[in-house]
Amino acid sequence: MSGHEFKDLVGQPLDRVDGPLKVSGRATYAADWRGDKPHLIGFIVESPVARGRIVSIDTKEAEACEGVKAIVTHENAPSQIPFGERADGGRFAQSHAMMRSDEVRHVGYPVALVVAATLEQARHAASLVRVEIETEDGIFNPETHEDKAIAPDGLDGSDEVDTEDGDFVAEFAKAAHKVEGEFHTPSQHAAAMEPHATVAEWDGDRLTVHMAIQILGDGRKAFANTFGIDPEDVRIVSPYVGGGFGSKLGVHNEAILAAQGAKLTGQPVRIAQHRRNVFSNGPHRARHRQRLKLGADADGKILAIHHDSLSIMARDYPFAEAAASPTRASYAAKAMRTKHRVVEGDVPKVDSMRAPGEAIGTLTFESMIDELAHECGVDPVEFRLRNEPETDPHSGKPFSTRKMRRCLQEGAEKFGWKGPVSRREGDWLIGHGMAAAIRPNLMQEAEAEIELSADGHLTVRLDMTDIGTGTYTILTQIAAETLGIAPDKVTVKLGDTDFPETCGSGGSFGAGSTGTAVFAAAKVLKDDLLERAAKADSDWKGANSKNLRIEGAKIVLGSRSLPISELANESGGLSAKGAAKPGKEHKTMAQYSYGAQFAEVAVDAVTGEIRLRRLTGVFDAGRILNEKTARSQLMGGMIFGIGAALMEESLMDERYGAFMNRDFAEYHVAVNRDVPRLDVHMVEGFDENSNPLGSKGIGELGICGAGPAIANAVFAATGHRVRKFPIHMEDLLGHLPPLAG
Ligand code: MOS
Secondary structure, eight states, rough: GGGGGGGTTBOOOOHHHHHHHHHHSSSSOOGGGGOOOOOOEEEEEEEESSSEEEEEEEOOOOOOSSEEEEOOTTOOOOOOTTTOSSSGGTTTOOOOOSSSSSEOOOOEEEEEEEEESSHHHHHHTTTTOEEEEEOOOOOOGGGGGGGGOOOOOOOOBBBBEEEEEEEHHHHHHSEEEEEEEEEOOOBOOOOOSOOOOOEEEEETOOOOOOOOOOOOHHHHHHHHHHTTTGGGGEEEEOOSSSSSTTSSSSSSSHHHHHHHHHHHHSSSSSEEEOHHHHHHHHHHOOOOOEEEEEOOOOTOOEEEEEEEEEEETTOOOOOOOOTTTHTTTTOOOOEEEEEEEEEEEESOOOOOOOOOTTHHHHHHHHHHHHHHHHHTTOOOHHHHTTEEEEEEETTOOOOOOOOOHHHHHHHHHHHHHOOOOEEEEEEEEEEEEEEEEEEOOOOOOOOEEEEEESSEEEEEEESOOOSSOOOHHHHHHHHHHHTTTOGGGEEEEOSSSOOOOOOOSTTTHHHHHHHHHHHHHHHHHHHHHHHHHHHHOOOTTTTOOOEEEETTTTEEEEEEEEEEEHHOOOEEEEEEEEEOOOTTTTHSSOOEEEEEEEEEEEETTTTTOOEEEEEEEEEEEEOOSSSHHHHHHHHHHHHHHHHHHHTTBBBTTTTTTTOOOTTTTTTTOOOOGGGEEEEEEEOOOOOTTTTTTTTTOOTTGGGGGHHHHHHHHHHHSSSSOOSSSSHHHHHHHHHHHOOOO
16 A cells, blocks of 8 residues: 555544454553562452441451461551642542541441452451441431532532523423423442553652553542652553543552552552452442423423432542533523532542433433423424524533534434334334433643654554553554554554653543644654755755655655655654644534434333333534444443443442442343444534544443433333333333233
8 A cells, every 4th residue: 555545544444453462362451461570469458337437457367377468557558648638630630548547438448458479368368357447427328418418619521510591480480381300310330341450569759550540640640649759750551441431530449559558568569459349449420319390382492491410429529420511502492500419428439430421411301301392292303403502502602513403313314213103012012212412522631742763663652541442543543644654554652651641531532632632743743754855855845745655664755755764863763742732612612522312112011121122323523533443432332321221220228338239240231132233323524623633522422312212212112201210120010001902
């Protein structure tokens, strides 16, 4: 292939460049990493109770066990800055101190770390640590402590905790059609395939951690702020991450504990959380109660929207999920008010999980919109088209691009939508439902460096991560296309704080932000190559770099070519840096990705069993960077939507504040048998206001709207509206139509 064939590489369904490494087991995940020195293994002793003080801890028996090297407790833990301090850099950068005092924060909170030569030795010794804890009353359910509800200082992704546009009371009073309801969404755990894992090693005051993490820059600050060291003295390496979904945005407990164990023993310590650890030593999505009130006029135009949310916030850990924020950007209405309240409680860290805000916000709001359309006697697709806003409903800002109409219309066509039909096939009740999807399109700061060697190989470096999303691949495509070089001559290196800092993976901002940085670096290199070429050979003067390409060890432009070695520095290569930051359009315009989802369900008329039969999603995410990885992300998101609608919930025993279903036998995610053929479509586009690549965020978009489309289909099938999630068969029993004959 010659260089110009790579002109349209971005967008192509290029296979994952890291695929062969992963399927052959050669990709080094955190717990796979082995250095020169032998690793010790850490095992966490979890508190069996919530909130309290350690009265005594007896480690004698455990210490006497074979292979045990150290037991870290609050009595001998290395010095740490108090939890939550130095929070001006945000929650990911704050101190994540643990076992700093006798305080027990929640069930599963680490009270000791056993460090031994092998996992078996560490686990056995951990079972012999005796701890006595004096418990205090804890808060585990926000609804039973609503009197303690407060407005959080801010929401995840928004400073506006409450909003009030127009006169809700007056408009609602005028409404010809009204619906209202109270919804419950459960606690959930991201439950990534790869549990949180870390290997930590100290060299004097310098700390190196190999860990699974989504955002390295803030993670580095977290270690610095926990142990009182310089961020420059912390190196994080995270080249492969086996799923994050928000649960690995920041540092997690085993990472801090591994650093403590390594400090105490003077040896590298490896801790891989086991599945049950993940449910208390990793973050979770909190349960929410959401109340909705909607009113429309006789023509089915929305007049008034009220959406409020009550949730629990982990004590001293400022994260509140913006459940009502998608509502603010969805439909035109004369009046709208949104409100978020939290109760501080004694639960493990509550944090971002899979489309925070939208995943649970559209679940309830789009269910209620379905009820309102039903009440108005208007088809749900038509109802949404009728209430499509011209500018952002809350801020009044223009949209960067909004192809919601197109998504709704194309989705209806692809799915064969004929309204929320119901029919019967023997004992199966069949229903069709749909919902709109919306997710903020964010852009963050990122830097990248690239280096071209004299033999024509390009290396791209940045501290971005690939959490299974396809980062390695899209960055390869962007660099290759921009420089007119074959993708197999490009090596992308990620996940190391020694590389230029980026925003990392999160909030669906990773690809656009870091892709733009790589794009910028590639352009700088290209211009530099041309400038050098013009100096080396006057023939090149005035040439336009647009069609410059790299072939083998030469740069080529039309019929001219020059060896890279003649242009290179003394080091034999050339390098360039590029940076990305959000343009003013991210302030002056409303930026979102959109979609529409359509579901067909079958409900067993006798048992209430719900089976999803098909799910169609049409999405507007601007320019697609890789058709294959984008489709795969959207499918993954839609599958999370199935989980949200029908399966996933972390159940807490509220007497003790303990999550009860802490493994995949009991925490149910959608598995192959639950996932029918997913029909995924992307409308073509290029959003020039988003970033120079024209892309919009896609990672979390597929989740949004999938759950409510399924819930609305269940309503169509049965005529019964369930206002709690996940919807289970027992929620339908007693509400099913009488059997025929
Ligand atoms: Mo995401 S929940 O910001 O990884």
